[in-house]
Amino acid sequence: MQLTVVGTGYVGLVTGACFAEMGNEVTCVDIDERKIENLKRGILPIYEPGLETIVSGNVSAKRLQFSTSLQDALAASDVYFIAVGTPPNTDGSADLRYVLDVARDIGRYLSHYAIIVDKSTVPVGTAERVREAIAAELQARGVDIPFDVVSNPEFLKEGDAVADFMRPDRVIVGCDSDTARDRMRDLYATFMRNHERLLFMSVRAAEMTKYAANAMLATKISFINEIANLCERLDVDVESVRRGIGSDSRIGYSFIYPGCGYGGSCFPKDVKAIIRMADDCGFEPVVLKAVEARNEQQKQLLFGHIVREYGNDLKGRRFALWGLAFKPGTDDMREASSIVLLNALIAAGARVTAYDPVATQAAHAELPESWFKSGALVLANDQYQALEGADALILVTEWKPFRHPDFERMGRLLKEPRIFDGRNQYDPQRLGEAGFRYTGIGRSNIRQPE
Ligand code: UDX
Numbered sequence: 001m002q003l004t005v006v007g008t009g010y011v012g013l014v015t016g017a018c019f020a021e022m023g024n025e026v027t028c029v030d031i032d033e034r035k036i037e038n039l040k041r042g043i044l045p046i047y048e049p050g051l052e053t054i055v056s057g058n059v060s061a062k063r064l065q066f067s068t069s070l071q072d073a074l075a076a077s078d079v080y081f082i083a084v085g086t087p088p089n090t091d092g093s094a095d096l097r098y099v100l101d102v103a104r105d106i107g108r109y110l111s112h113y114a115i116i117v118d119k120s121t122v123p124v125g126t127a128e129r130v131r132e133a134i135a136a137e138l139q140a141r142g143v144d145i146p147f148d149v150v151s152n153p154e155f156l157k158e159g160d161a162v163a164d165f166m167r168p169d170r171v172i173v174g175c176d177s178d179t180a181r182d183r184m185r186d187l188y189a190t191f192m193r194n195h196e197r198l199l200f201m202s203v204r205a206a207e208m209t210k211y212a213a214n215a216m217l218a219t220k221i222s223f224i225n226e227i228a229n230l231c232e233r234l235d236v237d238v239e240s241v242r243r244g245i246g247s248d249s250r251i252g253y254s255f256i257y258p259g260c261g262y263g264g265s266c267f268p269k270d271v272k273a274i275i276r277m278a279d280d281c282g283f284e285p286v287v288l289k290a291v292e293a294r295n296e297q298q299k300q301l302l303f304g305h306i307v308r309e310y311g312n313d314l315k316g317r318r319f320a321l322w323g324l325a326f327k328p329g330t331d332d333m334r335e336a337s338s339i340v341l342l343n344a345l346i347a348a349g350a351r352v353t354a355y356d357p358v359a360t361q362a363a364h365a366e367l368p369e370s371w372f373k374s375g376a377l378v379l380a381n382d383q384y385q386a387l388e389g390a391d392a393l394i395l396v397t398e399w400k401p402f403r404h405p406d407f408e409r410m411g412r413l414l415k416e417p418r419i420f421d422g423r424n425q426y427d428p429q430r431l432g433e434a435g436f437r438y439t440g441i442g443r444s445n446i447r448q449p450e
Contacts, residue, residue, distance in 0.1 A: 001187060003027070004077040006070060006102045008035055010046055010161060010265070011119055011154045012083030017051060018165040020058035022190045027073040028066050039066040047331040047358055050162040070102070074109040079183065082130070083119040083154075092272035093280075094123050103130040107137025110145050115180050117150045121210050121270060123277050127151050127174070127203040148180035151203045153210030158264065159329025170197045174206025211277070214270040215288055220255040221262045222294035228258035228442025229301075238442030239424055258441045260396060260422035261298035263326030263335040268295070299337045302394060302422050303344040305439050310391070315349035320390035320414070322383060323397025324356035324363050331358040333366045337422065338396045342367065346376045353378045355386040357399050384413060392418035398425050407434045 001024045005016040008030040016028040030036050035045050042056050058064035067073055074080070084098040099120055106116055116134065118127055131149045138145055151174035156164040168191060173184045181200060192198050201209070228238040238258050246253035262268070271292050278285035310317060326336035333339065338354070345352055356363065360379055364372070371377040380386035383401060387393060387410055395402060403425050411417045417436040419426065424440045431438045 001025070001079060001183075002077045003079050003081065003187075004029060004070070004073040005081040005083055005119075006030075007082065007084035007098075007120070008032075008039060008045065008066070009083065009085060010048070010158060011156070012081070013039075013044070013046070013055070014048065014051060014156060014161045014165050015081055015083055015119060015154065017054045017058060017064060018162065019187075020061075020064035021054050021166070024063065024187075026058075026064050027077070028064070029068065029070050029073050030066075031068060033068050036066045036068050048161050049159065049329065054162060070105050071109045074106065075111065077114065079115045079117060079187065080106055081117045081119045081152075086120050086122055086269075088269050088272055091276060093276040094121070094269075094273045096122065096126060096129065099126065100129060100133050103133035104137050107134035108141070110134070110138065110147065113146045113179075115148050115150055115183055117152045117184075118207075119152055119154050121153060121214075121266070121273075122151075122207060123211075123273060124204050124207045126207060148175065148177045149203070150175040150180050150184060151206035152184065153206060155210070155213065158332055159327065166191065168192075168197065170199055172206050172209050173198065173200050174203035174209075175200065176203060211270055211274040214266055215274050215291070217255050218262060218267045218271050218295070219287065219291045221257075221259075221267075222291040222298070224256040224258045225261070225298045225441070226294055231442040236442075237428075239440075258424060259298070260302050260337040260341070260441065261295050263299075263337055265332065265334045268292075268335040271295075299340040300344070301441065302337075302341050302396070302420055303348075305420055306345070306392075306394070307348070309439075313349060314345060317349075317391045318351040318353065318389065319345060320380075320386040320393045321352050321354040322356075322386065322393060322395045322402050323399055324354055325359040325397050325399075328397055328399045331356075331360075331362045333359055333362045336366075336397075339366065341394065341396060341422075342371070342377065346371060351376055351378070353380050353386045353388075353390060355380040355383045356397065357401065384409060387413040389413075389415055391415050392420060394420045394422065395425060396422045398423040407431065407436065411435060 003019055003024050003026045005012045005028045008028050016026045020026040044052055082099055082102050084102055086094040089095045099122060118130060127149045134147060153172055171188050175181050188198055231238040231241060242256055245251050246256055271288060275285050275288050324333055324338045326332055342352060363379060419436055419438050421440040428438045428443060
């Protein structure tokens with residue numbers, strides 16, 4: 001099939017590259033000329049394992065091309081994916097400006113029957129607005145071209161995006177026409193070993209499914225974080241509790257890892273947006289508001305532990321921080337817990353030496369330049385270098401090289417053998433035996449050497 005994907009962010013680029021990999025002819029369109037120029041030269045705007053290989057392979061095979069002209073791409077395609085950003089407005093609602101701009105452009109240039117697919121995460125009812133925007137443009141042109149609008153939300157995880165796309169748990173398609181349904185089934189048939197996993201439903205139900213999925217996962221995280229905070233006060237190790245409840249197949253082990261809060265481009269934004277949707281229809285979303293509130297507090301937790309130990313004034317202290325990205329496997333720092341912690345530490349007068357295996361450029365883009373200039377924040381080239389002379393190590397993102405480090409070496413490098421573990425990666429008992437003092441999430445009351 002001939003496909004056009006508008007927007008070359010995480011979702012758009014992965015969608016375009018993976019559909020090309022499956023033999024479709026794909027044009028990825030973006031208004032950002034530099035991004036498109038770079039993509040043509042094989043330079044990707046994001047770090048995503050496996051993506052570069054698929055992109056370059058399909059560009060060479062001439063199945064994947066990049067363009068800034070939607071008009072050119074529109075001439076030939078059967079299906080148009082809208083995969084542009086939906087950043088949050090100040091009130092938490094999703095900003096649909098870019099989605100509707102693309103819809104209007106499609107209406108301006110459409111010349112034959114086509115399927116327009118919303119892949120961006122958009123509030124319930126957006127497909128209707130996309131349909132109206134296209135119809136208005138067609139009407140202004142005085143033409144009558146049939147088209148269908150489909151909702152096909154994306155569930156890929158950053159860091160596993162290619163694998164998630166190629167082997168999806170399920171594909172959700174919301175559509176209300178048989179033609180669109182058949183075409184979407186053909187398109188996804190190559191990805192699905194089990195056709196029951198291709199789920200058709202109404203357009204609005206598909207839009208809601210995406211929010212409900214992310215809100216459910218965020219709820220699991222905020223729930224276990226709340227239990228962890230309670231465990232800490234009751235002198236219980238939450239890690240035992242996590243294993244205990246995870247073994248119940250109704251609960252499961254995934255997404256119940258306690259930590260210093262969830263971040264990223266999806267959970268924080270989508271929980272806000274679903275709360276906003278509820279508010280808009282006069283419904284009080286008590287659970288979702290609590291999920292969000294718990295997460296905000298959770299991001300402050302590590303700083304709270306540090307203040308409890310060193311007091312409010314951190315002048316003269318220097319901390320080593322491992323992990324800036326919002327999770328391992330990505331260079332993305334959007335809504336990362338590290339940002340909240342760095343703000344608090346630096347405002348209290350501390351200096352920080354941070355190390356992240358990939359998020360170095362992102363750090364310069366996301367964090368105030370003044371921190372680097374003043375030396376309040378220094379980026380180390382190596383995880384051990386970051387420790388030299390630091391008062392303590394704070395683990396924020398559980399990258400693999402951080403999971404089983406050389407504790408003996410760490411003990412020699414740190415000023416004091418002290419670890420604040422924001423992702424419960426270490427065994428407090430073992431660390432205690434190695435002479436470290438340790439604070440984790442929901443386990444810091446475990447007896448340790450003074
Ligand atoms: C998420 C969803 O998983 C994906 O289906 C959706 O399409 C987009 O949002 P992503 O944002 O890439 O994907 O990250 P994910 O791996 O889900 O992690 C989100 C955050 O939750 C991270 O900050 C992570 O550290 C945190 N997390 C995750 C926990 O704190 N505990 C857990 O048990 C799991």
